[in-house]
Amino acid sequence: MPHDHHDHLSPSGHPYREDNDAPLSYWQTMEIAIREIMIEKGEFTAAEVNAQIEAMDARSPTNGAKVVARAWDEPDFKAALLADGSKATREMGFDIGPMNLVAVENTEDIHNVIVCTLCSCYPRNLLGLPPDWYKTREYRSRTVREPRKVLAEFGVELPETTTCRVHDSTADMRYIVLPARPKGTEGWSQQQLAELVTRDAMIGTGLAKDPG
């Protein structure tokens, strides 16, 4: 695999992948060629490509955390979110595109987890780009077969009595998990609550953080 270089860590603690300084690959050549042809043909501009990348970089799980915190705090909003996730999040100002967003709620008896067995469909408008493991064949293959075992690897041990629901995303149907609100957070502001909401909690491979 040409990109498996794990020798150096970036400031964010992730291994670098080769970019400008590695030998030009066939697929990189294709990317440059497609981009330039599209710009020459007036399909879009270089500035639009850059703006798209900036928007991509700006999206992060903090968007989803705001949605979750509001749902914990406002029963009406929670009902609206569970009834129509696309509409409720759009009204909060998140551009979620034409897809259907379905929020699934974790309760004391039910734990939800999301996967895309076909590729990597993910509520990226609320969570940013998916983590690498979400796109791996291991996660995609096994989550629908032995979800409890996969969750245990993420440190989530579900009691036998808890129902585990696995949601397989599609191109135009995306899921987000509404994690259970941690105990001991009564009276917290939405801002404080949002701090407890992790990316993995919204995928279902984690739980919201305990307060304190």
Added chain:
Amino acid sequence: MGGDAAGPVPNDQHDFALWEKRVDALMILGSARGHFTVDGLRRCLEDMGEQAFEDMTYYERWVASVNQNFVEAGVYTLEELGAKMAEVKARGDTYGAAQDA
């Protein structure tokens, strides 16, 4: 893939390279122009067969699929792509050097 046996879920994480983000942008802008949908993207990925999922990285598969969709939609021809790729390659040996000056 779904339901197949597989090993532990790897937890490596990397920052996306610029060229990978650009592929992502090409997909979004190309579909915003109405040339294909996410279904079209996925159809080409599925058509690549299992081996592509072993040999190619994620965004390598994506750029191949995006290209296939543009060609099928008649946005440009394979000849145009080939000529442009040759031109790009002649500019330099690294991704940075191969950008249009």
